[in-house]
Amino acid sequence: MTDYLAELNEAQRQAVENIEGPMMVVAGAGSGKTRMLTYRIAHLVNLGIDSFNILALTFTNKAAKEMRHRIEKVAGSDARNVWMGTFHSIFSRILRIEAAKIGYPPNFTIYDTEDSKSLIKTILKELNLTTDTYKPSNVLGRISLAKNNFITPAQYNNNPEIQADDIAAGKPKIGLIFSEYVKRCFTAGAMDFDDLLLKTYQLFNEHPDSLNKYQQKFKFILVDEYQDTNHLQYLIIKKLAAANRNICVVGDDAQSIYAFRGANIQNILNFEKDYPELKVYKLEQNYRSTGTIVDAASSVIKKNKNQLEKNIWTSNEAGNKIRVFKALSDNEEGSFVAHSIFEEKMKEKLNNRDFAILYRTNSQSRAFEEALRKLNIDYIIIGGLSFYQRKEIKDMLAYFRLTINPKDEEAFKRAINYPARGIGDTTVDKIAIAAKEEGKSLWEVAYHIQDYQQFDSRVKRAVSDWANMIYRFHLSMEDRNAYELAYDMAKSSGLLKHLNEDKTIEGIGRSENVQELLSGIKEFSENPEIEEKHLGIFIQEIALLTDADKKDGGDDKVTMMTIHQAKGLEYPYVYIVGLEENLFPSQMSLHSREDLEEERRLFYVALTRARQKVFLTYAITRFRWGQMVNGEASRFIDEINPVYLDYPVAPVREERDANFPYVSPRPVKPANAPPVKVVLDPNFMAGDVSSLQNGMEVEHNRFGRGKVLQIEGNGDDKKATIFFQEIGQKQILLKYAKMKILQ
């Protein structure tokens, strides 16, 4: 018996010791899930299982890194070979090895969201479509949805239901854009985030030898945060686990907060159907939070209908009640939080790093920054624009990417005329046309620009100078270490000089950022633990990094971040701010009861990050979109059982409920949600609501029951403002409405 088992409670120990066969661990917030996973892997290794045969999929790279660290403490260097990382990073690793089988170069580029949108914009231009009707983010969302449901462009275009949806939404060409997008990614040797999953699935589907290879390799599979996996991830795991069936998934359905990204809560709810011999363990004891916090959080989450049964409890002391603060403005909210942190720090002898401020949207950080600065409290903001997304960094990376994979179209467009060298949009367009005619990449045309008569000699000169420079980099790529090459590029391209010429404050900041990138590469090149020091390796590593991964816990700073980013973290003191109706829960995301439940789970996640004390704040006026807007307390405050609250003002809930539950005081803008696939229910009549009148009760197939408040417009534009009991007020375009009149 090894001593680490003694550190576990009964449920955890069983989950650790039971290594064979499929298994699901339902782990409540703060129940020692990470500890259980860590020890389980360590246990496998100590039992003599080769770490080479273990695959552990985590949600963030940071979680993987931390876990690896902790495992090595228990199991020593034997655990070194465990494949541990995010779905995206593990699959990109597999894909680079197997690239040839699916027709990709091993040095393929990974397009981030910005690259994808930019490619969509180019395609729109070429197809003479406007970005008004086809909003790139919307189109990308559609494409992503299709990919994640394993729908190919051909299937997309031939599916009458999808086509009808697109036509109804006034966007019949999405299928066309989709096919072009896929084609272009392929010629550019690029994969977007979804491709990393999709191509892995295709690889395993079409190449049984590859599947077999990885099935044999990964004899033991562990998946963390299983509640946030999507359909495609689910399918891949299922395939990989099919041979050995040693799969262990860990998750908490109450903390599923990524449905907007395609996460499918059914994966965890239905896991048992795939594996009848499944063993289920429940970790229900919370070690993290005070009794008050645990019970308050439970009182909120139990309002959700969709969940696995569990009973979270703690033996920790009850602790303080949850303090609610009503501020008159967003600035007052900021200063309250800052002063409160200051006071608690003094009173309880705490450090800055013991505090976290959590909000729904990144843009809310401003007021808190200012207030904390005034009191000289150090803080760090996680998220927002990540370091690698900044313009100057992406410009620099474009040169790196192009050198590694010259076919990369997005990198090409960024780098060719930055810094300005007399190659304008007209020239790039001409290159693109030539490339399209010959089915070549932009790079191939640019490199052979002398062969094309349509360019004048000045342009030819500029383009070929540039292309030769890139080619020179490309040739020396293998021989030089990453730093030498990167520095050479930064210098020869004129980028360093260009940035140094800008003496504005922002310009100096940009210059410093590029320096930081270069020193990051230097560090990479000098790191003795890394064997291959090519720039290509560096680029691969950072392509999937996010701000959360970069964060170092060393500094003594107050942490500010969105609740999504707080997943998996914990702090003694947590301030959940901006708790106003329409902000949290966000009015942008309330399209159905499921959406409200997800927002509620988000609130649950926020509450359960805290060990000691929770503060909830809201502001009744807030500066947003250039103007003051009124706000009122979020329904979530009212949903906490009041015995856990220290609430100076009586809840306003009853007043609000007099008419309907969940009234929003102001008219809600019609939601421009991405078109969701609507399942037709024969009981609901589509469009035939011509006799609709004010005051009528209706039932919508997605939004449930409601009452008509107002009807406006006529013909195809006829709209009704309806108050839905579940989600509040909403405008419905009657032409596409799928609802029936109840009275």
Add this chain to the structure above:
DNA sequence: TCCGGTTCCGTTTTT
């Protein structure tokens, strides 16, 4: 081709 000024528009979460 480039740069600066102006207008317009959207407002969520992220690998």
Add this chain to the structure above:
DNA sequence: CGGAACCGGA
């Protein structure tokens, strides 16, 4: 408000 897109002059 702040960023993107657009337009017009150099």
